[in-house]
Amino acid sequence: xxxxxxxxxxxxxxxxxxxxxxxxxxxxxxxxxxxxxxxxxxxxxxxxxxxxxxxxxxxxxxxxxxxxxxxxxxxxxxxxxxxxxxxxxxxxxxxxxxxxxxxxxxxxxxxxxxxxxxxxxxxxxxxxxxxxxxxxxxxxxxxxxxxxxxxxxxxxxxxxxxxxxxxxxxxxxxxxxxxxxxxxxxxxxxxxxxxxxxxxxxxxxxxxxxxxxxxxxxxxxxxxxxxxxxxxxxxxxxxxxxxxxxxxxxxxxxxxxxxxxxxxxxxxxxxxxxxxxxxxxxxxxxxxxxxxxxxxxxxxxxxxxxxxxxxxxxxxxxxxxxxxxxxxxxxxxxxxxxxxxxxxxxxxxxxxxxxxxxxxxxxxxxxxxxxxxxxxxxxxxxxxxxxxxxxxxxxxxxx
Amino acid sequence: xxxxxxxxxxxxxxxxxxxxxxxxxxxxxxxxxxxxxxxxxxxxxxxxxxxxxxxxxxxxxxxxxxxxxxxxxxxxxxxxxxxxxxxxxxxxxxxxxxxxxxxxxxxxxxxxxxxxxxxxxxxxxxxxxxxxxxxxxxxxxxxxxxxxxxxxxxxxxxxxxxxxxxxxxxxxxxxxxxxxxxxxxxxxxxxxxxxxxxxxxxxxxxxxxxxxxxxxxxxxxxxxxxxxxxxxxxxxxxxxxxxxxxxxxxxxxxxxxxxxxxxxxxxxxxxxxxxxxxxxxxxxxxxxxxxxxxxxxxxxxxxxxxxxxxxxxxxxxxxxxxxxxxxxxxxxxxxxxxxxxxxxxxxxxxxxxxxxxxxxxxxxxxxxxxxxxxxxxxxxxxxxxxxxxxxxxxxxxxxxxxxxxxxxxxxxxxxxxxxxxxxxxxxxxxxxxxxxxxxxxxxxxxxxxxxxxxxxxxxxxxxxxxxxxxxxxxxxxxxxxxxxxxxxxxxxxxxxxxxxxxxxxxxxxxxxxxxxxxxxxxxxxxxxxxxxxxxxxxxxxxxxxxxxxxxxxxxxxxxxxxxxxxxxxxxxxxxxxxxxxxxxxxxxxxx
Numbered sequence: 005x006x007x008x009x010x011x012x013x014x015x016x017x018x019x020x021x022x023x024x025x026x027x028x029x030x031x032x033x034x035x036x037x038x039x040x041x042x043x044x045x046x047x048x049x050x051x052x053x054x055x056x057x058x059x060x061x062x063x064x065x066x067x068x069x070x071x072x073x074x075x076x077x078x079x080x081x082x083x084x085x086x087x088x089x090x091x092x093x094x095x096x097x098x099x100x101x102x103x104x105x106x107x108x109x110x111x112x113x114x115x116x117x118x119x120x121x122x123x124x125x126x127x128x129x130x131x132x133x134x135x136x137x138x139x140x141x142x143x144x145x146x147x148x149x150x151x152x153x154x155x156x157x158x159x160x161x162x163x164x165x166x167x168x169x170x171x172x173x174x175x176x177x178x179x180x181x182x183x184x185x186x187x188x189x190x191x192x193x194x195x196x197x198x199x200x201x202x203x204x205x206x207x208x209x210x211x212x213x214x215x216x217x218x219x220x221x222x223x224x225x226x227x228x229x230x231x232x233x234x235x236x237x238x239x240x241x242x243x244x245x246x247x248x249x250x251x252x253x254x255x256x257x258x259x260x261x262x263x264x265x266x267x268x269x270x271x272x273x274x275x276x277x278x279x280x281x282x283x284x285x286x287x288x289x290x291x292x293x294x295x296x297x298x299x300x301x302x303x304x305x306x307x308x309x310x311x312x313x314x315x316x317x318x319x320x321x322x323x324x325x326x327x328x329x330x331x332x333x334x335x336x337x338x339x340x341x342x343x344x345x346x347x348x349x350x351x352x353x354x355x356x357x358x359x360x361x362x363x364x365x366x367x368x369x370x371x372x373x374x375x376x377x378x379x380x381x382x383x384x385x386x387x388x389x390x391x392x393x394x395x396x397x398x399x400x401x402x403x
Numbered sequence: 404x405x406x407x408x409x410x411x412x413x414x415x416x417x418x419x420x421x422x423x424x425x426x427x428x429x430x431x432x433x434x435x436x437x438x439x440x441x442x443x444x445x446x447x448x449x450x451x452x453x454x455x456x457x458x459x460x461x462x463x464x465x466x467x468x469x470x471x472x473x474x475x476x477x478x479x480x481x482x483x484x485x486x487x488x489x490x491x492x493x494x495x496x497x498x499x500x501x502x503x504x505x506x507x508x509x510x511x512x513x514x515x516x517x518x519x520x521x522x523x524x525x526x527x528x529x530x531x532x533x534x535x536x537x538x539x540x541x542x543x544x545x546x547x548x549x550x551x552x553x554x555x556x557x558x559x560x561x562x563x564x565x566x567x568x569x570x571x572x573x574x575x576x577x578x579x580x581x582x583x584x585x586x587x588x589x590x591x592x593x594x595x596x597x598x599x600x601x602x603x604x605x606x607x608x609x610x611x612x613x614x615x616x617x618x619x620x621x622x623x624x625x626x627x628x629x630x631x632x633x634x635x636x637x638x639x640x641x642x643x644x645x646x647x648x649x650x651x652x653x654x655x656x657x658x659x660x661x662x663x664x665x666x667x668x669x670x671x672x673x674x675x676x677x678x679x680x681x682x683x684x685x686x687x688x689x690x691x692x693x694x695x696x697x698x699x700x701x702x703x704x705x706x707x708x709x710x711x712x713x714x715x716x717x718x719x720x721x722x723x724x725x726x727x728x729x730x731x732x733x734x735x736x737x738x739x740x741x742x743x744x745x746x747x748x749x750x751x752x753x754x755x756x757x758x759x760x761x762x763x764x765x766x767x768x769x770x771x772x773x774x775x776x777x778x779x780x781x782x783x784x785x786x787x788x789x790x791x792x793x794x795x796x797x798x799x800x801x802x803x804x805x806x807x808x809x810x811x812x813x814x815x816x817x818x819x820x821x822x823x824x825x826x827x828x829x830x831x832x833x834x835x836x837x838x839x840x841x842x843x844x845x846x847x848x849x850x851x852x853x854x855x856x857x858x859x860x861x862x863x864x865x866x867x868x869x870x871x872x873x874x875x876x877x878x879x880x881x882x883x884x885x886x887x888x889x890x891x892x893x894x895x896x897x898x899x900x901x902x903x904x905x906x907x908x909x910x911x912x913x914x915x916x917x918x919x920x921x922x923x924x925x926x927x928x929x930x931x932x933x934x935x936x937x938x939x940x941x942x943x944x945x946x947x948x949x950x951x952x953x954x955x956x957x958x959x960x961x962x963x964x965x966x967x968x969x970x971x972x973x974x975x976x977x978x979x980x981x982x983x984x985x986x987x988x989x990x991x992x993x994x
Binding site: 113 | 746860883893954956970973974978981983990991992
């Protein structure tokens with residue numbers, strides 16, 4: 005028995021979920037197949053759309069759209085889509101989205117620009133804090149306590165009085181081995197205890213590495229913020245959960261499995277030995293880049309579900325000698341090779357019925373302010389909408 | 404040390420200055436006179452002298468019997484040997500210990516079975532010295548039994564049988580040297596037995612022969628040599644380049660400091676010709692580049708010898724938590740500071756291993772790395788046929804060089820070198836480097852389970868610390884007694900605790916994160932620094948250090964970017980730039 009839907013979305017990260025939600029909103033029935041958590045579940049808690057120097061958000065997005073290869077160039081009404089992306093992210097627990105980017109404290113103590121962030125992170129927008137603030141970076145235990153020094157040192161560049169605040173939240177020697185997701189669980193259980201310890205300490209603002217999985221506020225007598233997280237990231241897991249919930253609420257059918265091309269040229273979902281063919285009016289490919297597994301480079305660069313050619317810059321294969329063209333000499337350089345992906349035409353179209361969204365689309369580098377989770381949401385909404393439209397003839401025919 | 408100011412902690416210098424002999428010198432020095440005037444004018448002598456000290460350096464040039472240039476295994480070995488014999492020694496290294504060829508080899512203390520045919524004396528020396536190295540650093544060596552599988556050569560059964568017979572005779576000859584390094588004699592395995600112990604090997608072999616060898620962490624070997632030298636009174640200066648050599652010998656360091664030495668020993672490896680040129684001496688070597696590839700896991704249980712397309716021996720072997728494939732051997736004409744690896748070289752190695760060990764294609768390549776062998780000069784032979792012998796040369800005027808040789812016989816080479824120095828200086832006791840253990844090697848290392856229980860570290864971390872530090876493991880973890888956060892893992896891949904990083908910073912001349920990488924295997928594991936570079940940078944409090952290590956890792960990752968390696972690169976970039984915003988360092992949101 006074939007599965008059937010107007011729109012099939014392949015990929016359950018930010019881009020796939022946004023595509024599914026927007027196609028659903030446009031009236032299409034949607035089936036989403038996800039292999040498992042990908043880059044979205046590792047994301048930092050920020051949702052970046054575009055950052056170019058300190059330009060206003062919409063202007064920055066337009067600047068990126070003029071850069072060669074950036075998929076924003078293929079979006080019809082970019083300003084409107086930015087607004088749509090902001091709206092969607094706000095329903096997922098993100099805040100911000102004003103005219104300018106937020107500047108958020110990174111785990112290395114640098115300031116990262118992003119359009120939005122999960123609300124407890126967004127509240128810590130460095131620009132919104134008074135210059136004479138006396139913020140504390142809270143040191144709980146182990147590696148985190150050592151990293152707090154770097155974060156406080158970074159914070160001191162903005163607020164002279166920033167300091168590290170060691171807290172007796174953990175008292176056992178073996179607590180030194182706690183990871184951030186473990187600390188998040190502990191904080192969920194001992195939220196009041198943490199609040200009491202913070203109330204006793206004197207600081208104008210508190211920066212914590214995590215505020216737990218639950219989004220309830222902590223009453224500490226002063227504002228409490230969360231910092232951005234490197235993988236394994238609690239905000240990333242939070243986002244993935246919020247997406248799964250939103251998909252369920254919107255009536256999107258979600259399957260776990262691997263989508264692949266069937267012998268008949270259609271798509272089938274494989275899970276273990278089970279194999280289900282899918283009949284769909286249109287398809288959105290949102291399989292991610294290298295982390296998600298949507299793009300692979302062996303002897304040549306290719307997209308993994310439909311075996312479409314992928315590109316890095318102008319190239320279709322990584323050459324035998326590492327070239328400056330694809331990979332800069334230094335880690336901080338620009339690496340076109342890491343912005344590899346499929347090439348799409350107007351409306352994020354790959355073919356008549358196939359659209360692409362998120363990192364599987366080449367031409368932008370999430371690690372260089374060219375759009376991260378925010379870009380995935382934006383491209384997902386656009387692709388979902390196009391797909392719903394392309395699937396319409398089928399919907400009419402079946403009616 | 405131009406920026407150094409006089410503080411309480413080095414007030415010992417002031418005491419030295421009060422010394423009578425120096426006072427005379429001071430009186431004749433106008434800067435010191437100026438310092439005295441300042442003192443009389445109410446400014447403290449300490450402050451005044453600190454200002455004048457830099458200029459007065461020429462008055463207080465330190466004098467050594469021996470200055471060793473190069474912090475590789477030869478340089479650190481010579482410094483240790485000389486210091487132990489009571490020769491006043493200074494070791495200078497422009498980068499870090501084992502930062503050149505000594506850290507870019509296969510990391511083996513092996514007997515060199517390959518050299519038996521044309522360099523039997525190299526084999527004998529290597530085996531003999533391997534035994535001594537086992538004695539002085541037992542914790543640092545790990546046994547790697549090797550398999551030499553025989554694939555049909557396609558020239559008929561008779562040829563194959565003759566070939567195997569020949570090989571067995573060869574290894575029987577090698578067996579004569581095995582007792583020198585506590586190695587077991589070779590055994591002959593059938594195809595079935597071979598696949599029982601190493602299922603990944605290609606089907607249809609004619610069986611195999613086994614051979615016993617040892618691996619070592621070459622970075623730690625050099626560091627321990629340097630530490631031991633320091634314990635015997637040698638001055639150890641890494642990150643110090645020799646910028647001029649004046650006969651007599653006055654040695655200019657980093658362009659701004661001078662020391663004197665009666666003898667200068669050039670142990671620069673591939674840089675040796677450059678150093679010799681500074682002394683006005685011509686020294687010829689035949690440098691040859693060797694490339695290795697590191698895989699993300701221990702792919703095989705044993706070392707496996709394979710044949711490359713040109714008939715050379717290439718191996719895949721387990722090394723610590725990874726596997727290493729090596730190596731190429733090509734004449735090198737470039738600058739040893741500017742080594743790079745091409746995909747051709749990597750493909751050559753993978754192809755060689757694939758025939759005997761096909762699963763190699765399924766592994767993720769972590770990185771590729773290259774080193775230059777400072778082989779003895781000879782015109783004519785193919786690279787592979789060059790002698791691996793070493794040579795100590797007295798160029799006269801108190802300038803010596805050492806080139807060639809093997810990691811496995813470093814101690815014997817150092818002994819020979821210091822014998823020559825001792826003779827020239829007419830000073831020094833007998834060599835004791837084969838008897839006295841290196842730091843951590845005196846007693847057996849603590850059992851990992853006990854260490855883990857006693858210090859609340861994971862069993863894995865305990866096992867790695869006890870391997871790297873031997874008997875000193877307790878001392879390393881004791882650093883966390885006051886600060887339990889030091890028990891946390893900075894690098895989960897390689898089981899590196901912050902305590903270990905701190906130990907290396909305080910006791911092992913580590914200047915930054917790239918030095919810590921060599922001493923503690925920081926960022927050398929499967930994620931190549933995605934997890935540890937941030938936390939380690941927090942410990943040393945420097946983002947510049949984080950970037951230096953990111954660049955160093957990227958250099959080895961860049962030539963092998965394909966398959967799953969790209970996902971790792973994407974994650975690493977997302978961690979340090981996408982999330983960490985390292986490229987926004989120093990920017991403030993207000994301007």
